[in-house]
Amino acid sequence: RLTKKFFWLVDIFLIAGAAALFLFQKNFWGISIGIIFLAAAAAMIYWYFMEAGHLKLKANRELMKRELDDDELIKKKLRYQGTHEDENFFNKLIHGIIPFDRLIPVYEKTLKLAICTRRRRITVLTTTAGIFILSILLPITGIVATEFFPNSDFENIYVSIEAPIGLNLDKTNEIVEKIETKLLKYPEIVNFSTVVGKEGASPSRAGTGFLQSASHLASIVITITDKENRKITSYALADKIRSDLEEIEEANISVESPRGGPPSSAAFEARIVGDDFQTLDKIASDLKPILSSIPGVINTDISLKDAPAEYTFSLDPLRMEFYNLNAAYIGSLVRMAISGVEVSTVILENKEVKVMATFAEDKIPTLEAVQNLQIKNLKGQPVFLKDVAKIELKPSVNAITRIDQKRAVLLSAGVSGTTRPNVVLSEFQDKIKKDYKLPEGYSIVYGGENEQNAESVLSVLRAMIIAVILIISTLIIQFNSFKKAMIVLVTLPLALIGVFIGMAILRINLSFPGLIGILALFGIVVKNAIILIDKINLNLKSGIPYYDSIIDAGKSRLEAIFITSICTIFGIIPVTLSNEVWMALGASIIFGLMLSSILTLIIVPTLFVTFIGEKERF
Template identity: 60%
Template sequence: MSRKRRIITLLSAVILFLFAIALPITGVVKTEFFPVSDGDALYLSIRGPVGLNLDQTDAITQEVEKRLLKTPDIVNFSTIVGNPGSTSKIGEGGLNNSNTASITIKLTDPEDRNIKAYNIADEIRQSLADIQDATITVSTPSGGPPSGKAFQAQISGENLQTLDKIANDLKPLVDSISGTVNSDISLKDAPAEYTFILDSAKMELYDLNTGIVGSTLRTAISGTSVTTVIRENKDVEVIARFAKDKIPTLDAIRNLQILNAKNQPVFIKNVATVKLTPSVGSISRINQKRTVLLTADVSGTASSTEVVKEFQKKIAEDYSLPEGYEISYGGENEQNTESVLSIIRAILCSSRFRWLLLVFSLVWLF
């Protein structure tokens, strides 16, 4: 073989090699490391409006359970309504999850049914679609380790209200993509909070400071740790707080008296105003930027990569982000991309070592 043909053959092999590597990167060849498995379990979650009590949540859950009983291929299910440690009373602390419930569904063995688990999940979603009093999601376990949601758009910016508006604007676009289910926004409403706003002028007039007022409110509402005692070889924290019957309502807190530096009693309502303000459950940050996650699962054989591409196309055609706000993508799609790139890097490194080994072998032989 002539030198020219050897060079052409070598270049052709390199080009074909690079072309093969580019196929999964460009999405021509679909990649999915851990597809949805046809297992024997489904997970159903119920989230009602903030403030829904346990009885109301339980009523919705019972309606869901009645419909599950009519679904074939379900062996049994277990239900948890609310959070046993939740509370809604002033000063008792804890997270109030009385508006949530979860159901773990046990299916028949895959060998004993002619339908996939994700198809059963689709049927359950359809049967529960008319329940408008709560958000209900049905999910199937993936075939591998946890990797986040199949679709995850990370919307970053400064203003939470703007982020919330963008996420709610884009949610219908996600829902319109074939194969997406259980779309959700990470910014959740929480029970409204009472905010005490201190008047600095009145504080000075009554000879008070924020430390004294804050300490009194903390002791009244949640208590203050004063010491630790040992009982039965265990440390027991001693909390000093007002008796519950002394502050049964917000008005009672307003009428609390504080002793100023001159030992004169001052009502809290004389130096502070109380406002009921909206609240959110949590605020996420990615790269030091406030971020709201718009997520979704994919049903059946749908590809997370294709969902991301379709979403990006819809945004380019139908939506314009405000200045200073951006969208990045994470979740399962990001991890799949990272996995593919790491494999490609490993292939390139190994190829380089093989070429070096070949060169050294030729040098040694000749």
């Protein structure tokens, strides 16, 4: 019975829950649930003071004292609660809102129809198997879309500026000032910090650990208002800023918003592998427009960056042999003439100072002077450098990337808004398959977020296999029967039916957190089948007839399975609504548990009757 202490405990709990929601869940769902909690608390207080609720609670207290010493009063109370007649809302909260006394007869009739004949059992099982196959086809056909992590609404946006190589710092700063002027007009921006002369941190460069410094580079980190104080998401605002900055043509400007999940590399990454840099650069340049033409692709980039041109000394092997010279000797002389070499160290004022040997600047003022350097060969004869080496001005690159000891060029890109990287990858592969042929000896290896997604999915699948093996082993030990263990295991695909159908209806993408939710769901749904089969075993050991044992087990475990499932579902709802990242995780548990709880009560008894004979001992 409801007493005064318990009444105020519930009321305080509702008020505290509403306060917590208003403080920590400042979104639509958090505020809505908080208002419901406050309304319920206010209704309880109104009932207590205005409808003589305090007198009823006092009467309940006195009645509880009398019931402790009178069995007839207890029996009368149980008979009254069993009828559920003339109960108001508050009594239903105490004694149960769901009328299981009405549900159990319906369930009993349904279960009898399902298991009464062999034909009915086969129909039920084949229909369930067909529904399972159709649900599995939902992610395979793309009706339930897949992704690594969903795009989330963060409070930072990153702008990277890359001007032409060699541009001085002042000119780069002028370009940055134009960008800053445009950013000032956005009311969602709280502040931004700018760095000129160095690459800045950005989501696509997360984990690289290296930021290049150069006069033509700059970066801006933008801080925007809290989600509750703006009507636009961070990734939508990034798209808007990117479109606005397209007017500035003096530099390559990329605007990125962090995606959900842990830091990762670019959303799309194609690693073009081969031997010749010029060919690799040509392939990347040919593929870049194809990638940019795919809807939703932004910030396409090639890793092979031009650097200031360099003078290259190409040695002629035949001439070196003719003049009795070798490459190491010539190289050491040129290095000493241009860069200098360390010949000794001295201690000066307790500091170690290097002594460098080099040519005076007036001795080699021009390139022609370098070409006319005289080198004495092994016979002591002077030879001009230009007689054994050809000096050329050639373009250079700032970094060389290798994959498995082969040269590689990375073609990378981000995605805008809710565009999924796996869709971009699929379209890109289809386009180059139709419209482009790679030269012989060159290949493309795909990485980035798609590679991380594949690795994560494989890790979860391995965990699922291990989980299934552990579940089977435990069940065989528990029931001493392989058949019963397999019957329990059938509940796992029943859970997947609800997961995929629910995600398809609500258009929720299957992400990596969703796979973790499915893995957690396996342990939850198996529990329902275990307690059901355990009850069947107890009934059979007690001497109850075969069919009556199975039907009674379902009836007696119906309320327990439903209540535990409902509690789990309500417990996971706050996590599901807290953030886009956790929506798939919560949805997989909620929808999987909703449908599997119902199907378990029908399918497990049907399988038991089908595969476990009446004469089998338990």
